[in-house]
Amino acid sequence: MAYLGVNVGVLAVAGTLTTSGVGAGLGLGLFGVLSIIRLRSTELDQHEVAYYFSALALGILGPLSSSTVWLAPTLMTLILVVMYLGDHPRLFRAYRRQVMVLDSAVTDQVALVAHLEQVLGARVHSASVERVDLVNETTVVEVRYSCPSTRNAPLFAGVRP
Structure with a gap:
């Protein structure tokens, strides 16, 4: 999601900067300001960074004039459509991300993944300590x-719907 938002925003x-009358220096300055704001702000999740950067890109695109009238609105629509589709709940419905605090110090990656799969009752795709x-x-x-199919999964341990 974050890669989609940032890449489409930069694109x-x-x-727009290449077709408008402003120079490349303004574009580099804008991205420098965005980087400083990102570094100085509170810690954002990558998901939030995508929305943050997309909103800033929309704000930059609006006032920039270009030789073609349709370019800025088309690019703004592209950003909105990509963000909508990339973050749609149906796209990765079964996938989850969570930060967990375990009550044991686990240093072995294989043991960690096995423990997480047992605790979550799900297939672990990645575990970053x-x-x-x-x-x-x-x-x-x-x-x-990824969560197992909710149709056949028990509601509670030992109880079937």
Whole structure:
């Protein structure tokens, strides 16, 4: 999602800057300001970065004049359509991302994935360890997993719908 939003936003703004009367220096300056704002702001999730950058690209595209009247509205529509389709709930309905704090310090990747699959009851696609605390016996991990089919999955352990 973040890659879609940023790439389409850069494409739209760069395309408009090349056809407008402003120079490349303004475009580089705008992206520099965006980078500074990104670094100085509170920590954003990658998902939020995509919306943030898309909103900024829409704001930049609006006032830029181009030799063709239809270019800016078309690029703005492209950004909105890509964000809508890329973040549509039906696209990756079964996929989830979650940051978990485990009550044990796990340093073995295979054991970590097996433990997460057992706890979540789902297939783990990736597990990225953010922190292992050997003193307090905790592991903070970002896990991406897919949920099993909800049609056949039990509501509670041992209880079928």
